[in-house]
Amino acid sequence: MCKEDDVALVRQRMGRLRSLMDAGGYDALIVRNNADLRWLTGAARVFDDEVAHTAFVTQQGAWLHTDSRYYGSFLQHMQDAGSWSLDMEQQTHSEWCAARIKQERARVVAIEDTVTLGFFEDVQSELNKVSCACLMPRLHGDLALLRLVKDREELGLLRAAQRITDEAFTHICDFIRPGLTELQIRAELEGFMLSSGAEGLSFDSIIAAGPNGANPHARPSARQVQEGDLLVIDYGALLGDYHADMTRTVCVGTPSAEQLRVYDVVRRAHETCADAARPGMGGRELHELAARVIEEAGFGDCFNHGLGHGVGIEIHERPSVGRRSDDTIPIGAVFTIEPGIYLPGKFGIRLEDCGVMEEDGYIPFAESPHDLLSVGL
Ligand code: ZN
Ligand code: ZN
Numbered sequence: 394m395c396k397e398d399d400v401a402l403v404r405q406r407m408g409r410l411r412s413l414m415d416a417g418g419y420d421a422l423i424v425r426n427n428a429d430l431r432w433l434t435g436a437a438r439v440f441d442d443e444v445a446h447t448a449f450v451t452q453q454g455a456w457l458h459t460d461s462r463y464y465g466s467f468l469q470h471m472q473d474a475g476s477w478s479l480d481m482e483q484q485t486h487s488e489w490c491a492a493r494i495k496q497e498r499a500r501v502v503a504i505e506d507t508v509t510l511g512f513f514e515d516v517q518s519e520l521n522k523v524s525c526a527c528l529m530p531r532l533h534g535d536l537a538l539l540r541l542v543k544d545r546e547e548l549g550l551l552r553a554a555q556r557i558t559d560e561a562f563t564h565i566c567d568f569i570r571p572g573l574t575e576l577q578i579r580a581e582l583e584g585f586m587l588s589s590g591a592e593g594l595s596f597d598s599i600i601a602a603g604p605n606g607a608n609p610h611a612r613p614s615a616r617q618v619q620e621g622d623l624l625v626i627d628y629g630a631l632l633g634d635y636h637a638d639m640t641r642t643v644c645v646g647t648p649s650a651e652q653l654r655v656y657d658v659v660r661r662a663h664e665t666c667a668d669a670a671r672p673g674m675g676g677r678e679l680h681e682l683a684a685r686v687i688e689e690a691g692f693g694d695c696f697n698h699g700l701g702h703g704v705g706i707e708i709h710e711r712p713s714v715g716r717r718s719d720d721t722i723p724i725g726a727v728f729t730i731e732p733g734i735y736l737p738g739k740f741g742i743r744l745e746d747c748g749v750m751e752e753d754g755y756i757p758f759a760e761s762p763h764d765l766l767s768v769g770l
Pocket of ligand 2: 745
């Protein structure tokens, strides 16, 4: 994709943000959430975990206050840098906000409800100091809802992250042998991704063998993998700040009749949802579809987490896809489908793909097979 395309895409994001401002009657927005800032600026690989930046956006202008550690990276990586005024004045973020509000004569300044209460109070007191007053309505995840619909650049990064994740699956299936520990398998898996182009890991990989797999959020341990174990592998590569997320369950050696039978239920739950998903469906509706397949097979008590979640700049984002979800899933939404069955003391099985909702239905990014693979022999 050429540079001009990228610039056009981030301009479209800014356009969508300004429509939101129009609809809400806001003169300006204060944005501090790093995921929202990454989306809005298009600056890849600049943001880390620090809350070190503040954006101030009006219909006419966009300003970004940061500090000297990040300044050069922004200059280099911001898409459409020409539309932003980059600022690293030696003042606090709250002083800077108050000065901008005064300068722009903004009367209604919407602020993200993810800022800290301390920051919010600091802005109020700085406004008092400069004898300025404004209304500050809260944005409740409004930008997260804008981010829910992915554009071409985002889908490109998500697919590229998945390609590394798929390659890592092929690699790890060849690597697994009885006697290796979960921790050794994790090290190999993560090392492979990092040496194959991943810029990071989507999250701490889950490698859970045998009974450990019955805990959906097991941490890899020193347990040695044994013949007959099912192994739950949940992981993903990070690329350009976008996350991959995939789970495969493999069998060390030949699966038992029970393992095959339960695996088939999880696979049917997954594929029923993937086939039925259509734009406009509710996250809850999709979850209930999987829950029904699992319940009818007699495992209703063994699937206790949500069916899936949105994925993008954050590993868990909108839409939510679970029994308490009120989200509907539009065209362009990226989300996971990941039903599981967990039998305490025995084993767990989960099958997860991440994909995009298109006009005709759900298209998974993953190309790793859904079959229960035998590995390690
Ligand atoms: Zn996962
Ligand atoms: Zn997931």
